[in-house]
Amino acid sequence: MTSLHISNCRIHNSDATSVSIENGVITALDSEAPASTDTINAKGALLLPGLIDLYSKANNISSEAKAAAHGGISMMCTSPDSKPMAEAPADIKSILSASEKAGAAQVLPLGTLTSELKGEQLANMHGLIEAGCVALSNGRAPIKNSLVMRRLMEYAATHNITVFLTPQDQALAANGLMHEGPTATRLGLAGIPETAETIALSQQILLAELTGCKVHISHISCARSVDMIRDAKQREINISADAAIANLLYTDQAVNGYNSCYFVEPPLRSEQDRQALLAGVKEGLLAISSNHKAHEQADKKATFADAETGMSILDTFLPMLMLLQDEGITVTELLNAVTALPAQILNLETGIAIGKPANLVLFNSEDNQSCSEPDFLSCGSNSPVLNQSIRGKVLLTVSNGTIAYQQD
Amino acid sequence: MQIQYDPNQVQLTKDGRLKHFLTTEGLSKELLTEILDTADSFISTQERAVKKVPLLRGKTVVNLFFENSTRTRSTFELAAKRLSADILNLDIARSATSKGETLMDTLWNLEAMYSDMFVVRHAHSGAAHFIAEQVTPGVAIINAGDGRHAHPTQAMLDMLTIRRHKGQIEGQTVAIVGDILHSRVARSQIHALKTLGAKEVRVVGPATLVPKEMADMGAKVHYHMETGLKDADVVIMLRLQKERMSDALLPSEGEYFKLYGLTEEKLALAKPDAIVMHPGPINRGVEIDSAVADGQQSVILNQVSYGIAVRMAVMSMAMSGQQSEREQEASV
Numbered sequence: 001m002t003s004l005h006i007s008n009c010r011i012h013n014s015d016a017t018s019v020s021i022e023n024g025v026i027t028a029l030d031s032e033a034p035a036s037t038d039t040i041n042a043k044g045a046l047l048l049p050g051l052i053d054l055y056s057k058a059n060n061i062s063s064e065a066k067a068a069a070h071g072g073i074s075m076m077c078t079s080p081d082s083k084p085m086a087e088a089p090a091d092i093k094s095i096l097s098a099s100e101k102a103g104a105a106q107v108l109p110l111g112t113l114t115s116e117l118k119g120e121q122l123a124n125m126h127g128l129i130e131a132g133c134v135a136l137s138n139g140r141a142p143i144k145n146s147l148v149m150r151r152l153m154e155y156a157a158t159h160n161i162t163v164f165l166t167p168q169d170q171a172l173a174a175n176g177l178m179h180e181g182p183t184a185t186r187l188g189l190a191g192i193p194e195t196a197e198t199i200a201l202s203q204q205i206l207l208a209e210l211t212g213c214k215v216h217i218s219h220i221s222c223a224r225s226v227d228m229i230r231d232a233k234q235r236e237i238n239i240s241a242d243a244a245i246a247n248l249l250y251t252d253q254a255v256n257g258y259n260s261c262y263f264v265e266p267p268l269r270s271e272q273d274r275q276a277l278l279a280g281v282k283e284g285l286l287a288i289s290s291n292h293k294a295h296e297q298a299d300k301k302a303t304f305a306d307a308e309t310g311m312s313i314l315d316t317f318l319p320m321l322m323l324l325q326d327e328g329i330t331v332t333e334l335l336n337a338v339t340a341l342p343a344q345i346l347n348l349e350t351g352i353a354i355g356k357p358a359n360l361v362l363f364n365s366e367d368n369q370s371c372s373e374p375d376f377l378s379c380g381s382n383s384p385v386l387n388q389s390i391r392g393k394v395l396l397t398v399s400n401g402t403i404a405y406q407q408d
Numbered sequence: 409m410q411i412q413y414d415p416n417q418v419q420l421t422k423d424g425r426l427k428h429f430l431t432t433e434g435l436s437k438e439l440l441t442e443i444l445d446t447a448d449s450f451i452s453t454q455e456r457a458v459k460k461v462p463l464l465r466g467k468t469v470v471n472l473f474f475e476n477s478t479r480t481r482s483t484f485e486l487a488a489k490r491l492s493a494d495i496l497n498l499d500i501a502r503s504a505t506s507k508g509e510t511l512m513d514t515l516w517n518l519e520a521m522y523s524d525m526f527v528v529r530h531a532h533s534g535a536a537h538f539i540a541e542q543v544t545p546g547v548a549i550i551n552a553g554d555g556r557h558a559h560p561t562q563a564m565l566d567m568l569t570i571r572r573h574k575g576q577i578e579g580q581t582v583a584i585v586g587d588i589l590h591s592r593v594a595r596s597q598i599h600a601l602k603t604l605g606a607k608e609v610r611v612v613g614p615a616t617l618v619p620k621e622m623a624d625m626g627a628k629v630h631y632h633m634e635t636g637l638k639d640a641d642v643v644i645m646l647r648l649q650k651e652r653m654s655d656a657l658l659p660s661e662g663e664y665f666k667l668y669g670l671t672e673e674k675l676a677l678a679k680p681d682a683i684v685m686h687p688g689p690i691n692r693g694v695e696i697d698s699a700v701a702d703g704q705q706s707v708i709l710n711q712v713s714y715g716i717a718v719r720m721a722v723m724s725m726a727m728s729g730q731q732s733e734r735e736q737e738a739s740v
Contacts, residue, residue, distance in 0.1 A: 182624035188557030258534030303532035
């Protein structure tokens with residue numbers, strides 16, 4: 001399909017009510033549908049820029065790209081430990097071709113930062129970017145020491161490569177299963193202290209400053225980390241950060257009853273931490289990522305310590321984001337966190353305007369989305385809203401001018 | 409999004425009777441007292457020549473120990489036998505289950521053999537809870553220790569010990585000394601003591617072994633024996649595992665004994681009629697001096713004999729709770 005016309009829609013922060021798309025680009029607002037163009041009548045639904053997700057693990061590129069489009073995502077970064085592992089140009093080629101074949105959300109692979117993600121030797125960084133990676137990451141695997149961290153940042157800076165990092169001091173987090181605090185103490189689950197994150201983060205910020213490398217911090221979880229990122233930006237360090245949607249919606253209280261659905265990395269923290277992350281989103285400091293990780297039921301049906309970590313988020317990403325309006329975050333602030341900021345981090349274009357790439361999502365905020373198992377296009381339904389219904393429903397997702405998802 | 413959670417949704421029937429025994433947390437004073445009263449009544453049967461009662465006749469109890477413990481397992485076995493149940497002992501090292509057959513598969517197989525009760529010990533916190541809630545809800549689960557979380561039958565036998573030796577739990581000042589961080593016994597004791605009306609519960613040890621968040625559970629945190637034992641009615645010593653030294657939590661056994669080991673001198677800080685307890689097995693010369701362990705104020709051996717009565721009590725109560733729930737469901 002090369003042309004598409006969406007009529008009768010409400011566009012956020014605009015008076016226009018229709019959009020024309022040709023060859024992947026928005027060509028007109030408020031114009032009549034040209035003859036022989038496919039037309040979609042939005043019936044008054046809300047048209048938003050398509051979401052850009054900064055981090056999902058995809059064990060199956062095709063199903064997870066479809067799940068992403070189902071959740072309003074036009075473009076998604078996949079973690080380097082997805083399947084296949086993004087460690088060689090041939091892997092990147094196969095990821096990109098699987099993405100194209102799926103015809104859903106466009107996959108933007110994050111390549112491996114170190115060889116086999118071991119944190120010891122630099123991966124072929126330049127080659128991975130040349131093959132089509134948008135940035136490099138080590139997943140949640142640690143970097144061996146400060147020297148390797150410094151070197152990889154220096155090398156990345158040389159070639160203008162963006163590095164995605166997750167801040168966690170392995171020794172302090174060792175054996176930890178949840179946020180260290182009263183709930184962990186009562187449940188008898190080993191805690192992960194706030195300092196496991198902030199000590200690692202301070203290393204990353206200081207080395208980013210030293211090397212001038214462009215660094216993005218994936219999923220911060222602590223109030224103190226928000227302050228550290230704010231301070232680093234004020235000092236004009238080339239750094240950005242996001243919070244995972246789970247950390248914005250839930251706290252460590254959710255782990256009561258040993259519900260392994262809430263066993264996530266980074267851990268769900270205190271209410272004070274959650275409020276600080278929300279404030280960070282509100283002030284435009286933090287992007288929001290899905291931090292999606294799908295699992296089969298069996299992987300979660302185990303004792304808490306034996307269960308796999310992660311939540312399946314993609315299918316419900318936009319409705320879950322919209323829940324944050326109840327926390328005082330406006331739609332404009334939300335869109336900034338899932339479209340404008342990620343676009344800036346990845347050097348992409350976003351927005352609904354003539355000449356912009358046609359990445360769009362049509363959302364009905366009144367309707368409810370059912371979340372029973374068959375409703376998940378992802379290979380995992382390990383979702384906190386499983387078997388519930390959630391307010392709001394994605395009707396259509398467009399990725400680079402083609403339909404990535406359309407409600408039946 | 410607030411997520412409400414109440415442990416009793418899992419362990420109690422709709423009309424508030426025990427159907428699993430997972431934790432002392434959240435149980436009412438009445439229910440805890442019922443356990444103690446029932447146990448008391450079994451103590452008299454234990455002193456008879458014929459010790460068996462027919463409460464669990466025809467029922468199958470499976471001792472499911474994913475973590476080794478000869479002592480606890482044998483008291484459960486004796487308790488089940490004295491209730492006339494058939495008992496099957498399974499020692500499943502964790503390595504065996506991780507070799508392909510999952511925990512769930514093992515449990516479903518046992519359920520298919522028409523088991524009525526699982527006595528579960530597991531190294532992971534929440535294991536008993538997970539089995540009761542998600543795996544075999546129709547089988548009564550008795551938690552025989554899960555990770556650092558709970559050891560409710562041990563806590564209840566400790567409550568029985570205090571009640572029998574001090575007359576009542578109300579008004580007592582109880583000091584729990586040692587490795588609180590890793591102790592499921594301490595956590596279960598704190599919940600039971602608070603509910604049963606103890607005046608003050610103290611946890612005593614160095615900050616590496618006593619998380620400050622214990623205060624949120626209602627315990628007072630003390631880092632020194634001088635203040636921790638002062639005027640206590642009950643002193644409970646916990647076992648110190650050797651690994652704590654290599655985990656950089658303590659410098660040495662010698663320094664630990666010097667600062668936190670219970671000697672006659674330190675015990676003199678407590679009330680003159682204070683009792684000394686220990687869940688066992690004791691490390692003489694590490695957390696407790698032999699003179700105290702074997703002394704006048706020690707009730708350590710009495711604890712062991714009350715253990716069988718308490719386990720008989722919770723096993724019979726949970727079995728009858730399961731039965732009444734099944735009857736109610738059938739009549740609906």
